[in-house]
Amino acid sequence: MxxxxxxxxxxxxxxxxxxxxxxxxxxxxxxxxxxxxxxxxxxxxxxxxxxxxxxxxxxxxxxxxxxxxxxxxxxxxxxxxxxxxxxxxxxxxxxxxxxxxxxxxxxxxxxxxxxxxxxxxxxxFDFVRSIRVFHIERATQYWRGGNNDVCHQAQSVQLGSYGVQGDFIWQRSDVGAVPTAFDGLQGWRGSHAYDSASCPRLNQRAVFVEWRDHEGNYGFEQVNY
Incomplete structure (x- = not known):
């Protein structure tokens, strides 16, 4: 081979x-x-x-x-x-x-x-198993409640990957697993107490795919929607 x-x-x-x-x-x-x-x-x-x-x-x-x-x-x-x-x-x-x-x-x-x-x-054939697909949805909600104002950042991340024989499966993941090459990780803080001025606004949906060729060279594509 x-x-x-x-x-x-x-x-x-x-x-x-x-x-x-x-x-x-x-x-x-x-x-x-x-x-x-x-x-x-x-x-x-x-x-x-x-x-x-x-x-x-x-x-x-x-x-x-x-x-x-x-x-x-x-x-x-x-x-x-x-x-x-x-x-x-x-x-x-x-x-x-x-x-x-x-x-x-x-x-x-x-x-x-x-x-x-x-x-x-x-x-x-490791280049097949190197392919990973991320379906990412993120949004910010700001709640005001007296002294308990909360900036809540919700996330939904699904990871698609390949098994030993090329079988494909989806599983739950999180923002922490998303590769650094993904454009849009800035501003992610999770849920904390903020005033409205310092609550970063996020509203993003994207699909990100990464891979390595047979020599180990890295590649990726991102589709925002």
Whole structure:
């Protein structure tokens, strides 16, 4: 797996002149490959990055990578590795139709126990497990009550993350877990006694996604709504 990755990522930058249109392949296979390579410049990676971000743009908020929709096990030829199969799916326009036969993905709700159809527990796939999605809602309320004036900052934070085999799950979190790259953490103090002049006003809703590519380089996107 590891020796093959650099060659595949190099191919990303050379593929735009010889490949099929971006919508002709399972987009999650392209997301998987392009994310690992740090989103190199190509038509395929540009399209897959747009889908990756559109999925976290409300509503609904979806897993940005849906690896269970990438058929890495389907149509394996001989001793072909999963990553070689992935490259074929995204970039090979010269394969016969039978070799590129893909399962029909039903338009049904995403199950949290859906996962990759091959073993991705190897550390080479840690870039999948590095993806974290934060859905953040915050607001300020100021209550006046004699000597007990309170500046109350309410929060609702959900964290979406990936398991060992690429399964996606939401869980409760809090502002303290939100990465420092998130734009808007300033002014958070929780609930304290303040006068109205020193009560910081907050009214924010956002989705934040972060990841690291296969070399550990950090990336993120934030969508405010």
């Amino acid at each position: 590891k020796p093959l990755l650099p060659a595949l990522f190099l191919g990303l930058g050379l593929s735009t002149a010889t490949t099929t249109p971006a919508a002709a392949y399972p987009v999650d296979c392209a997301i998987l490959l392009c994310l690992a390579g740090g989103w190199p410049v190509s038509a395929e990676c540009g399209h897959s990055h747009a889908v990756f971000i559109r999925r976290i743009t409300p509503w609904p908020i979806e897993p940005p990578l849906q690896i269970w929709n990438c058929p890495m096990r389907v149509g394996l030829r001989g001793e072909q590795r999963p990553t070689e199969r992935l490259y074929d799916i995204v970039f090979r326009a010269d394969l016969p139709p039978a070799a590129l036969s893909l399962p029909v993905v039903p338009a049904s709700p995403i199950l949290v126990d859906a996962q990759a159809d091959v073993d991705i527990s190897d550390p080479a």
